[in-house]
Amino acid sequence: MKLSIHNVTFSYNGTPVLENVTENIPAGSFVAIVGPNGSGKSTLLRCIDGILKPRMGSVLLEDRDVQDFDRPHKARKFGYVPQEAGHTPPSTVFDTVLMGRKPYIGWQVKQQDKTITSRIIRQLHLEEIALRDVNKLSGGQRQRVFIARALAQQPEVLLLDEPTANLDLRHQLEVLQLLQSVSQKQITTLVAIHDLNLAAQYCSHFIMLREGKIFSSGGREILTRENIESLYDIRVNIFQADDKIFFVPVDKK
Ligand SMILES: Nc1ncnc2c1ncn2[C@@H]1O[C@H](COP(=O)(O)OP(=O)(O)O)[C@@H](O)[C@H]1O
Ligand SMILES: [Mg+2]
Numbered sequence: 546m547k548l549s550i551h552n553v554t555f556s557y558n559g560t561p562v563l564e565n566v567t568e569n570i571p572a573g574s575f576v577a578i579v580g581p582n583g584s585g586k587s588t589l590l591r592c593i594d595g596i597l598k599p600r601m602g603s604v605l606l607e608d609r610d611v612q613d614f615d616r617p618h619k620a621r622k623f624g625y626v627p628q629e630a631g632h633t634p635p636s637t638v639f640d641t642v643l644m645g646r647k648p649y650i651g652w653q654v655k656q657q658d659k660t661i662t663s664r665i666i667r668q669l670h671l672e673e674i675a676l677r678d679v680n681k682l683s684g685g686q687r688q689r690v691f692i693a694r695a696l697a698q699q700p701e702v703l704l705l706d707e708p709t710a711n712l713d714l715r716h717q718l719e720v721l722q723l724l725q726s727v728s729q730k731q732i733t734t735l736v737a738i739h740d741l742n743l744a745a746q747y748c749s750h751f752i753m754l755r756e757g758k759i760f761s762s763g764g765r766e767i768l769t770r771e772n773i774e775s776l777y778d779i780r781v782n783i784f785q786a787d788d789k790i791f792f793v794p795v796d797k798k
Contacts, residue, residue: 546622546701547572548733552602553592555585562588563757565602570750575728576735577744580754581777586737587628589754590704593735594625606702620648624695628706628737630687632680638690639675642666645697662697668723669693684711692720696727703727703734709743721747741773741792765790 548570555563563585570576578586591597593604595611604611606622614622624645633641642665646658666675669689674682679690688711695703705724709717717740725747728734738744744751745768753760753767753776760776761767773781773792784791 546606546731546733547608548593548702549605549608550589550593550602551605553589553599553604554601555588555592555597555599557588561757563592563599566754566757566759567602568752568759568762570733570735572733573728573731574733574750575725575748576733576750576752577748578735578737578752578754579739579741579744579776580760584754585757586754587706588757589752590625590706590735590737593702594623594704595619596625617648620698620700622701624698624700624703626688626691626695626703626705626708628710630691635678635680637676638671638679638682638693639666641679641690642671642693642697645694648698661699665693665696668696670719685713685716688712689716689720692723701732703732705734705736707737707739709738709740717743741768742790745790745792768792 550566550568553563553566566589578589580586588597592599595614598612611619639662643654643658643662646662650658666672669692671689671693674686679687688708692705692708708720712720721743724734724736745765750764751767752762753772755776761772768790770781770783779794780796782793782795784793
């Protein structure tokens with residue numbers, strides 16, 4: 546689904562956080578939103594999801610303002626995984642993932658909902674913990690459960706706030722590989738992410754935010770030393786190996 550962010554401006558209690566953010570995101574892109582702490586990444590994701598209403602501007606999905614979507618419609622279009630999933634009522638991993646099917650379920654769960662839930666549980670290697678209480682899992686396990694729940698929603702746009710922050714190296718790779726394959730199935734996927742090396746490997750499109758404004762956006766070509774040094778106010782070394790690019794921060798400016 547084509548997503549366009551049009552002149553989005555947002556303030557918390559009068560303090561501007563996003564200013565005139567405009568970006569067209571083609572269907573099926575895998576977008577990394579990067580930038581320093583406090584630059585507005587999470588706020589931008591919440592504006593795209595429609596949880597926050599921009600003070601000015603709009604977010605359009607196929608030319609319709611997301612603020613005009615009713616709840617069930619929005620839940621079929623957008624999946625959102627916040628950075629810190631809070632405590633949830635006691636529930637098994639299976640039932641939590643099944644909850645992602647809610648926008649499709651009438652008065653009873655259908656076999657298809659259970660089949661989709663089981664498939665996603667297997668895809669994210671959650672079988673072994675499928676009957677455990679989500680509140681008794683490690684941060685990384687919980688994070689994968691909430692990603693699974695958003696996938697079960699079968700949204701057209703998937704928004705994830707620092708989805709790899711709590712994960713070990715193997716699961717970081719697995720989750721990004723999975724999201725990349727999800728985006729290749731035409732689900733437009735946006736992640737706020739700090740790890741530029743992972744983003745560079747998997748994402749197709751980049752939005753660099755600095756102090757609530759777009760500092761640069763585009764494909765891999767914008768991942769230059771100049772951009773990264775000035776975005777974070779640091780010095781970096783760049784290495785290239787097997788077609789991959791790696792940034793190593795070396796010093797503050
Ligand atoms: N609920 C809130 N109320 C007031 N200010 C907020 C709130 N959430 C975030 N902010 C402020 O908005 C700015 C951007 O925050 P955020 O979008 O979380 O940035 P990022 O995700 O890039 O770290 C920060 O200055 C932050 O302190
Ligand atoms: Mg954030």
